[in-house]
Amino acid sequence: MTRIAAIGDLHGHLPPVPDCDVLVLAGDLTPAHDHDPAFQRTWLDTTFRAWLAAAPAGHVVAIAGNHDFLFERAPVDVPELPWTYLEDEHAEVAGLVFWGSPWTPWFFDWAFNAPRGDDEEAFLRERCATAPDRLDVAVVHGPPRGYGDRTAAGLDVGSRAFLDLVDDRRPALALFGHIHEGRGRWQRDGTILANVAAVDLEYALRPEPFLVVDL
Template identity: 30%
Template sequence: MAQSRARRITSPTSIVQLDYEYGIPEAKPESGSWTRFVLISDTHASTFSVPDGDVLLHSGDLTRRGTLHELKRTMEWLYALPHPVKIVIAGNRDFSLDRVWYDDHWQETGKQDKPAVYEPPDPLFELLEGPRAKEANVVYLHNARHSFTAGGREWTVYGSALSPNFGARIRAFGYDAEDADAVVSALPQADILMTHGPPRGILDRTTHNAFAGCPALTTRVSSLRPRLHVFGHIHESHGAYVHEWIPGNRPTAQTARNRTVTDFELVDANPQTVFINAANTPKLAGNARTPRVGSEGFKPVILDLLN
């Protein structure tokens, strides 16, 4: 539990930095060969400073309401970032990228003072998959596996925007509880798993003390055991947890309510999965002052993995 609000989490094969001075995060270890991942999610068309690294992973909610204007703003920002590899998935707020859902529900995606405008698909996917995206080393994944080289080795990643329907909010890429087993059984083995929604019981607690993650996803991840599982969606549970795969030790972790800033170190060398809720748009309980997107408590997460 304490790990999820640690400033820095270390293990023999991973180093997580959740809190650091902008522009001067700790360097990769000098001993051994490491790959630096920088993790963001739920940026909702906001832009902010992002540390450099070998790989940038964005776990969805690129926009707030799925408009072309919002997506263009986000993608121009991502194009300009220096990371040699950038992997992106969508999220439930990226309405127009789920074309099956959107064609039936697009009129519901507006606001009271701003009616919805239908967004045709071609300009949207041109931003994600067109020449400018390719030149900027952006790869958009939806229910797809991808291989890339970074940090001196080849990595595999699988990305899916799907997340469980929770409550009555409008949402894209959603699935109902009765379909969860079938949905998550399609997730294949990969070094890195990117989903928009969290597993149940892992960095998924809302401000109302509900657990919004998917139970079937927790079971599936326990079988797949990727090196990294990154997600977002539940903003208030931004944090990280390093799980050791010991028989009978089911993964579970939540962000501490007091948001204590500490260091946490694991010394065992058992197989591990790093779980990261990388949401950058703040959401805090009660009357707490809301910080800026991507700022204190919701910064991009830096993860170094031993190759």
């Protein structure tokens, strides 16, 4: 068994990590109050690095999110951290195959936005095509369509491409965040789908921010 502790949408909050084999970070890692890439680099290399070092996790798998501008605008400046960072790629970690992508359907012109008006999601489908045939854990920032993707305004903003990926590859676990008010857990044909957003609409940390799953 591999114990996974998953969390997304930290927005600078760094809660105590439960004991786990793999800590999964589903994007929006950096503080929400300052999107300057230089600030984000310093924060990742100091405060965030210390948090990772203290975490009781055997491995860390992470993606960026739509607030993590450094990863999109200046990827060469992202500090080397003790993790497996995935951007439309996969890796085997603790005996499981992980694939990760930071991209979301267009959403208020943030980082890692698919092109606006791409109704067929051709851009996102190209990213999903990088997922391997064998896939145990999918980590994307934005939700698949119909699962934790409804905003407070009543809009369903999830991706059909990501949902098709889940149906095609059938991972044991699909993790995402992005829509803070959509946090929850579901089952779909043997796959656990979970919106693991750690904060609420006011960017306040939830009382139990981690999802812990044994695979």
